[in-house]
Structures are given as structure tokens and as C-alpha cells.
Amino acid sequence: MPLTDVLELNKTELFTKIRNALPVVPQTQNLLDCKDDLLYAWNSTDSCLLVTNWRVALLQPEPKRAKASYQTLIPSNSVGLLVNRVVVSNEGSLVALSGPQSVTILEVPRRSGPDGNLMDGKPQITCRTYNLDALLFQNNPQLEVRQVRWHPDSVSDSTLLVLLSNNTIRVYNHAKLRHVWKVGPHTAKKGANTSLSDFGETSVDFDIAPAIKTCVSPSDETTKNSTLNSTKTNKEKVEWPIVILRENGNVYMLLAGIDSEITRLQGPITIAPQTSSNYGVESCALLIIPSLPPTVIIAESTGKLHHALLLEAETTEHSFNDADDGLLIEPSEWTLHVTETVELELGLSASAPNDTGNAYSCPIHLKRDLINEMRYFAYHDAGLHIITVNFISELQRFLDSEAEDNQLILSTPSCAEYILCTKFDSSDRINAVIGIALMQMPSGLVLLLGSGQVISLKLVIDAQLLMTSKQHLKMTATDVLDQQGAGPSFVEKIKTMLLRSVSQPILADKLGTTSAHERYELLNQAMEVLRTQYLKRHELVRAEFAKRINCIKLQKQQQLQEIKSLENEREVISERAHKLAERFEEISDNQELLVHRCQKLMQLANAVLPNSAVAxxxxxxxxxxxxxxxxxxxxxxxxxxxxxxxxxxxxxxxxxxxxxxxxxxxxxxxxxxxxxxxxxxxxxxxxxxxxxxxxxxxxx
Missing domain, CATH: 1.10.287 (Helix Hairpins)
Structure with a gap:
């Protein structure tokens, strides 16, 4: 079993067919998606959707795993010329096929049969499809689709939000247009040849934050019920904040319910603390982790990831952007507090380590991990990163703590691991990630590269969650003593020593350099990383273990001596206790005899009393x-x-x-x-x- 393909998907017929229909332009996109045990893949040549039950295939023996069957979902209507995004709905009943100038919704047939396939495992199925606003894209060739997301509050699992390059979000329900929400200016700035993109005013991404309750005053109701509502207090209304990112780094908030015709746009949101270089000058992606408070991740094309907390502002702030003069924007009631900035390494350069003149940049795409809320994925033209946001657990511990003097200190930095590297030379050739899918139970990750190679890896859900109660009970006495003391435990100290700033990613073997010198430089760089980040730290850990072993041996000898002295004292105490028990029994018998004699004496004394009355x-x-x-x-x-x-x-x-x-x-x-x-x-x-x-x- 290859280490980079633990599920052996490269040998399957599904990915063999996908490999023969790869897009011509190798740019980062997502042609894969997974829901429950169904893996979806888009076939660009035949314009159809391929689906397979990966969990059933995983249970089969390895020789039969390569011949795992798949089903072909044929759209009833023609799909756009190019599809670069496959998004399955929350319940798995619909699939959104998005391209630069097209959005198509495909209905997934019902599942039946012993293996849970679609329509009892029929090889080819014609599915009903809906092309959303085909005339709009046909009449506006400059219009582009920036982001597509399913709304989490949809009861029928059919509400789709589409962000367009004209700063509008179009809301579709059951393939019908319901609302058009404005999230930015529609007209160009002053000047004949000046567009909004020149000033970075175009919205590039959005995400939906957890729902909030807002108060609606009686004056906001219709005039028909104005008399009845005049004596009532403010009502509560559930709204879903939609955080919108523009290319220049400005962040806006759109407050709207799933059926809201009138929305409230606020912004730009103040980002603190202020820095000399503005946040997100080349912003390209946004992601929200539903923590408390919500965590907002803003990605730049240069490889920077800003982690911020979405907080309520003490005072509202008015907009200062001149580009939004023709748009009604309310004062911002929110602020973004940036806790940290993580810089990703976009590829392994074969040049000298200190040479940072030609820094590589590319659009970064973000994807949430539904199993572990502290983790998300960043994929791009140079591979894949896994980022763990550690301060979310500190927030949770602070909220769960009942101590009055508890203070929130976000001290643990986030961890970014370079899992897969597809660019390790200075040429313009790229091997972009064109498909990523997350699997659950067991947790896994599937990547489709532009070269046709499939990477399938198993993921650890959370190292802290894997520790059972028995493992807690097996904690050594020395660790308990360390935890009770002022310093950190030995395990935490070793973990700190093993932390490394640079990880050695998996190198895509399908994209190699042609120059022997570049390969030699890459090998030297990998050896240097292993020597400085791995071997050196292991040597330090080995020395620390030697010190710890000597200390434990000394403690063991001292404890053995104390055990011998305690055993001698226990024997002496046991003999004394035995003598005291015999003495106690003797005293108890004598006490009973004295009590009986006293009772008899009292009876005789009462009988011979001379002063008895006549009565x-x-x-x-x-x-x-x-x-x-x-x-x-x-x-x-x-x-x-x-x-x-x-x-x-x-x-x-x-x-x-x-x-x-x-x-x-x-x-x-x-x-x-x-x-x-x-x-x-x-x-x-x-x-x-x-x-x-x-x-x-x-x-x-």
C-alpha cells in the first residue's frame, strides 16, 4: 500500500476516467466533494458527475478495490463550458456545479439497495438539472461567479447563495431566484477606464456566521399593523450574519434572514490592532469557524493567514469608503480583533534559504474540517496546508470555567503543517490541487492534482480526544508531581522541544525538475530541514530523557529506602496495636463485672432503706x-x-x-x-x- 494513497484510489476506474478528462488550464479548483459515504467527482470531458460509495469499496479486499463500481449522473440540461467547483448540499439531496459564468443545480436520486447506492446501483442515471440565470450570464459576459454556498438554515436543503463579481448575492430556492442582495457598489468609479477591480472594491468571498437574535422595533412593521404594534415592545428576529470580503481587505457584514427582502449592510468592519501594513491587501479567501466568538480567517495570495475574532463593537462606526456613496451602509456594530498571522510556505524553493526576493504567490482556497472545529485546510497551486487554531480550545476552556478571577490569555500559537508540496522548483510549471474531499468515519482526505495523481491520507481527528480515561489513570507519579508544581509537566516539555517551525511535506512525484542541479539543491534543502528540524530536536530530547532517567533513578533509590523504613515502622505499630487490643478486651471484661456488682448493690440498698413510707x-x-x-x-x-x-x-x-x-x-x-x-x-x-x-x- 503506497504511503501517499492509503485508499488506493489511483487504481480505481473512476479516477482513471477522471484522469483522462482533466481540465486544460491547471489552476486551483475543487472538482471533488464528499457527503457521508458518497464521493462525487466531475468529469469535464463528458460533462457528467461520477459518484462512488468509498466506504463500501474500502471494506472490499485490495484486489477488488481497484474494480470498485461507480455511477454516472448525467445532467438533463447542458452544463456550462467549464465547471470549477462541486458543492454538495448540507443533506446531500442537491449538488451545485459552479463555473466562472454558470451555476447549475443537479438533483441527486434517492438511495436504495444493499450497498446504499443511488437507484439500486444503476450505472447511468439521468438527473434533473436547473441552470440558474443563464440569460443573465449570456447577456453579461464580464460577470463572474466568485463563491457558492448552501444556506445552513434551509429546511428543504435547497437554498443556495451565489456571490457575483457585480457585488450582489443572489439567493435561489428550489432553483428559483428569491432575492438579490447588494453587498457593494455596482457602478465604476469616476473615470472612463477605471473599474471597481482597480481599487479592490470587488467582493471575492463570503461565509455565513452563526445566527443571532436582533430586536425589531414596532416602527419597522407594516403600516397595516402599525396601530396594533404601537403598544408592544420590540420583537426578536433571527438573522444570519454574512461576512463579505473584498479584494482590498475590507470586511463587511450583511444581516439577513433566509427570507429577508430588506437587508442591512454594515462596514467596513474595523480590524484591530492597527499595523503599518494593512491587513489583506491581496485578499482572496475568507472562512468562518463557528466558535464562541466566531473565528474569521482571511487569506492573502502571498501566503498570509489572519486569524481574527468577530466581536461586538462598543460604539458603532460609520463607513469611510467613498466607493459606497450610492449604497446604503449602516454603521458597523462589529469589530475584528486579529489574534495572530500565520505565514504559509508556498512551495519549496531550490534557491538559498536567505534569498526571499522572488517570493511565489498564488490564490489560496480555504475549506473547513467538519469533524474538528479547530482545524481547517488551505489548498493552492503549491499544495496543501493543514492549520490548527489552538486558541479556540483556550476560548472554550475560558467559557466553561466557573472561576470568577479567570482571565483569558491566548498564548498558544496556531500550527501550520505543510502536508503536500507540488512546487519545488523555480519554474512556472505548477501542479495545482484541482479537487479536495474530506471523508468521515474513518476520517480521511482525498486530493486530486493537476497531473492526475490522487493523494489519499488518513487524518487524526484530535490527539487530545484520542486519550481515554484509562490513559489518564496511567499517568505516572512524576508527571502528577510536575503538574502540581510550578513548572510544566515532562510530557509538555518534550512536546515543546519537538515543535518545529518547518515541516517536510509530501513531494508530488509526478512533477519533477528536469535539471539535475535543481534536484541536488532540493535534496540538500530537504536534508537540511531534516537535520535542523528533526534530528537536532531528537538529540535534545534524547539528552533530556537521559537527565530524566538519572533523576528518576535517584528518586527510586530514595523511595526504596523510605519504603524500608516505613515497613519497619509498620511492624512496630502492628505489634503495639495487637498489645493494645488485648489490653482493651481485658479492661472491657473487668468493666462488665463491676457494672453487675454495682447493680446488685443498688438493689440491696433500696430494699433495706429504713425510711419507707406507709403508703x-x-x-x-x-x-x-x-x-x-x-x-x-x-x-x-x-x-x-x-x-x-x-x-x-x-x-x-x-x-x-x-x-x-x-x-x-x-x-x-x-x-x-x-x-x-x-x-x-x-x-x-x-x-x-x-x-x-x-x-x-x-x-x-
């Missing part, structure tokens, strides 16, 4: 008499019960005999017996009552 003696005699009478009554009661039981026995026998012989006593005898039994029963009840009364008197 007490009379009460004792009365209790004795009642007790004697009670015993007599109990004996009589027992005799009566025995007599009663004997009579019942005889009566039962006589009744059985009478029943068997059908003999009846005379009426006189029966009456006599009944009277006797009644008297006995009355006598028994009286005696029982007397016994209860006596028991109540004596307190039994």
Missing part, C-alpha cells in the same frame, strides 16, 4: 393481694375452660349420635341443658371481665 407498704400489700386473687381467678378460669371444652366435646358426640340415631331429647331436658350452658357462659364472661379489670389495675 408504699400498703401499696405493696395491695399488689400482693391482687396478685394472689388474680392467680386464683386464673386457676378457676383454666378449670372453667377445661369444663367448657369437655362439655363441648360431649355435646359434639351427642349431636353426632343424635344425627346417626335420629334421637331427640325431650323438650324439658333440652331446656334445662340450655339454661345450664347459658349460666356457665355468663359465669365465664364475668370471670374474663374480672381478670381483665384486675390485670388493668395491677398494670399487667
Amino acid at each position: 408504699e407498704r400498703e401499696f405493696a400489700l395491695e399488689v400482693a393481694r391482687i396478685n394472689k386473687a388474680t392467680n386464683t381467678m386464673v386457676a378457676a378460669l383454666d378449670t372453667a375452660k377445661k369444663t367448657y371444652n369437655k362439655q363441648r366435646y360431649h355435646i359434639a358426640n351427642s349431636q353426632e349420635t343424635e344425627t346417626s340415631k335420629a334421637y331427640q331429647l325431650p323438650e324439658r331436658q333440652q331446656r334445662t341443658i340450655t339454661e345450664i350452658l347459658t349460666q356457665l357462659s355468663t359465669e365465664i364472661d364475668r370471670q374474663i371481665t374480672d381478670v381483665k379489670r384486675i390485670n388493668k389495675i395491677i398494670g399487667l
Whole structure:
């Protein structure tokens, strides 16, 4: 398995067909996109969309992986001459095919079948397509499409926002034009041959920030309901801030809901802190990470990336741009606080390291990582960078902390890793990235280069998230002691020592230099990077490990001695505890004997007291008499019960005999017996009552 193609996509039939239909102009674009387990790729020659289930292909054995099937989605209407952007909707039901002067929406068929393919795996499917504003682009050949994004608030997953070069955002829903939002001036500046592009007033990119709630006063309602709303308070309205970037670096904010006909444009937003060189003079891309507060990334063609926080301004600021005189712009309620600027290395130059006269520049495109919000990707003509914004985690910890004296200090700088390099000579030849797709579960990255090579890599979601609770429990005692002390832990110290400012990227093997001298210079440069950024740091880490091992050995010897002394003390304490336990048992037995003797002495003392009262003696005699009478009554009661039981026995026998012989006593005898039994029963009840009364008197 090659290291640069872990999914072995170069051997698949899909990319073989894509490789034969690469665009003629090798410029950075995105002809790939991935949603769930479906990978989409645009075929420029046949003007069709190819799709494959990459997860099913990954589960197959390696010999069958190259023959993984794919499906061809044929548009029902003709698509524009050139497609440079493939964007799948949030739910995967639609695909936007965007070109310099065309936007087409393609409906994705339903998925069915065991492998989850489209329409049960049919090889070719004709899909319904809609060409958006074809006449507009036909009548305005100078009009260009700058950016295409799906709105996240669309319930039907069908709202598309298209940014045009005339500073308008056109909103489409179900392939129909709903709104046209102005985000800048439409007319040229004063002068016959002067256009807005000469002053950098053209919008180049936009992104949608998290939704906010704004108050709408009753005066903003319609006149029909003005009387009813006059007595009501301000209402809350949900708006989606759309951050717009112009070529000169100015940033504007458009506040609009998904169905808003009237929008509010604010700007330009103040960018702080102020510097001698303006931010974003050659701005080309903008990206928003939905942190709290939102993080705005502004990219320049020179390789600079500005990381800023979008904050609410203390006071509103009016616009100062003369180009917007014919456009209603509200005072800005937002500010951008730039926390850091990251400079990317655009290619590996074979010249001397100190020679910075001929700096290479190219448009940079940004793409969010949906799995890890702290990370995003920057791809361009010279390869791919992965940038990790570390201060987002510090913001999250600050918001989660409940301490009152907690202070926010953004001290951790961002990390930019050069993953793939496609330009490592001084010539004008480029091997641009023409397709990038992010995969999930497992996390991966697929790149399509202008040379036709496919790069597929596996990505780590987040190194901090991979640490489980068991690994936390396995933390050594020395690290715990270091963390409790004033200094950082040993692990953090090693990580700091291994941090490097320059990384050695993967070199695209399909684009090589023809000069042997240039190859030799490139090899020397790579060896220098490995020597200074890798081997030297590893030597320092090895020395640090040696110091740490010696320190731990000394601590171990000291701890062994302390363990021996503690074991001796434990034996002494155990013997003392055993003696104390025996002594305690002996004292407890003696205490019980003394308690019994004290009780007997108290009883004898109370019995022979000479000062007994007359009432007490009379009460004792009365209790004795009642007790004697009670015993007599109990004996009589027992005799009566025995007599009663004997009579019942005889009566039962006589009744059985009478029943068997059908003999009846005379009426006189029966009456006599009944009277006797009644008297006995009355006598028994009286005696029982007397016994209860006596028991109540004596307190039994």
C-alpha cells in the first residue's frame, strides 16, 4: 500500500476516467466533494458527475478495490463550458456545479439497495438539472461567479447563495431566484477606464456566521399593523450574519434572514490592532469557524493567514469608503480583533534559504474540517496546508470555567503543517490541487492534482480526544508531581522541544525538475530541514530523557529506602496495636463485672432503706393481694375452660349420635341443658371481665 494513497484510489476506474478528462488550464479548483459515504467527482470531458460509495469499496479486499463500481449522473440540461467547483448540499439531496459564468443545480436520486447506492446501483442515471440565470450570464459576459454556498438554515436543503463579481448575492430556492442582495457598489468609479477591480472594491468571498437574535422595533412593521404594534415592545428576529470580503481587505457584514427582502449592510468592519501594513491587501479567501466568538480567517495570495475574532463593537462606526456613496451602509456594530498571522510556505524553493526576493504567490482556497472545529485546510497551486487554531480550545476552556478571577490569555500559537508540496522548483510549471474531499468515519482526505495523481491520507481527528480515561489513570507519579508544581509537566516539555517551525511535506512525484542541479539543491534543502528540524530536536530530547532517567533513578533509590523504613515502622505499630487490643478486651471484661456488682448493690440498698413510707407498704400489700386473687381467678378460669371444652366435646358426640340415631331429647331436658350452658357462659364472661379489670389495675 503506497504511503501517499492509503485508499488506493489511483487504481480505481473512476479516477482513471477522471484522469483522462482533466481540465486544460491547471489552476486551483475543487472538482471533488464528499457527503457521508458518497464521493462525487466531475468529469469535464463528458460533462457528467461520477459518484462512488468509498466506504463500501474500502471494506472490499485490495484486489477488488481497484474494480470498485461507480455511477454516472448525467445532467438533463447542458452544463456550462467549464465547471470549477462541486458543492454538495448540507443533506446531500442537491449538488451545485459552479463555473466562472454558470451555476447549475443537479438533483441527486434517492438511495436504495444493499450497498446504499443511488437507484439500486444503476450505472447511468439521468438527473434533473436547473441552470440558474443563464440569460443573465449570456447577456453579461464580464460577470463572474466568485463563491457558492448552501444556506445552513434551509429546511428543504435547497437554498443556495451565489456571490457575483457585480457585488450582489443572489439567493435561489428550489432553483428559483428569491432575492438579490447588494453587498457593494455596482457602478465604476469616476473615470472612463477605471473599474471597481482597480481599487479592490470587488467582493471575492463570503461565509455565513452563526445566527443571532436582533430586536425589531414596532416602527419597522407594516403600516397595516402599525396601530396594533404601537403598544408592544420590540420583537426578536433571527438573522444570519454574512461576512463579505473584498479584494482590498475590507470586511463587511450583511444581516439577513433566509427570507429577508430588506437587508442591512454594515462596514467596513474595523480590524484591530492597527499595523503599518494593512491587513489583506491581496485578499482572496475568507472562512468562518463557528466558535464562541466566531473565528474569521482571511487569506492573502502571498501566503498570509489572519486569524481574527468577530466581536461586538462598543460604539458603532460609520463607513469611510467613498466607493459606497450610492449604497446604503449602516454603521458597523462589529469589530475584528486579529489574534495572530500565520505565514504559509508556498512551495519549496531550490534557491538559498536567505534569498526571499522572488517570493511565489498564488490564490489560496480555504475549506473547513467538519469533524474538528479547530482545524481547517488551505489548498493552492503549491499544495496543501493543514492549520490548527489552538486558541479556540483556550476560548472554550475560558467559557466553561466557573472561576470568577479567570482571565483569558491566548498564548498558544496556531500550527501550520505543510502536508503536500507540488512546487519545488523555480519554474512556472505548477501542479495545482484541482479537487479536495474530506471523508468521515474513518476520517480521511482525498486530493486530486493537476497531473492526475490522487493523494489519499488518513487524518487524526484530535490527539487530545484520542486519550481515554484509562490513559489518564496511567499517568505516572512524576508527571502528577510536575503538574502540581510550578513548572510544566515532562510530557509538555518534550512536546515543546519537538515543535518545529518547518515541516517536510509530501513531494508530488509526478512533477519533477528536469535539471539535475535543481534536484541536488532540493535534496540538500530537504536534508537540511531534516537535520535542523528533526534530528537536532531528537538529540535534545534524547539528552533530556537521559537527565530524566538519572533523576528518576535517584528518586527510586530514595523511595526504596523510605519504603524500608516505613515497613519497619509498620511492624512496630502492628505489634503495639495487637498489645493494645488485648489490653482493651481485658479492661472491657473487668468493666462488665463491676457494672453487675454495682447493680446488685443498688438493689440491696433500696430494699433495706429504713425510711419507707406507709403508703408504699400498703401499696405493696395491695399488689400482693391482687396478685394472689388474680392467680386464683386464673386457676378457676383454666378449670372453667377445661369444663367448657369437655362439655363441648360431649355435646359434639351427642349431636353426632343424635344425627346417626335420629334421637331427640325431650323438650324439658333440652331446656334445662340450655339454661345450664347459658349460666356457665355468663359465669365465664364475668370471670374474663374480672381478670381483665384486675390485670388493668395491677398494670399487667
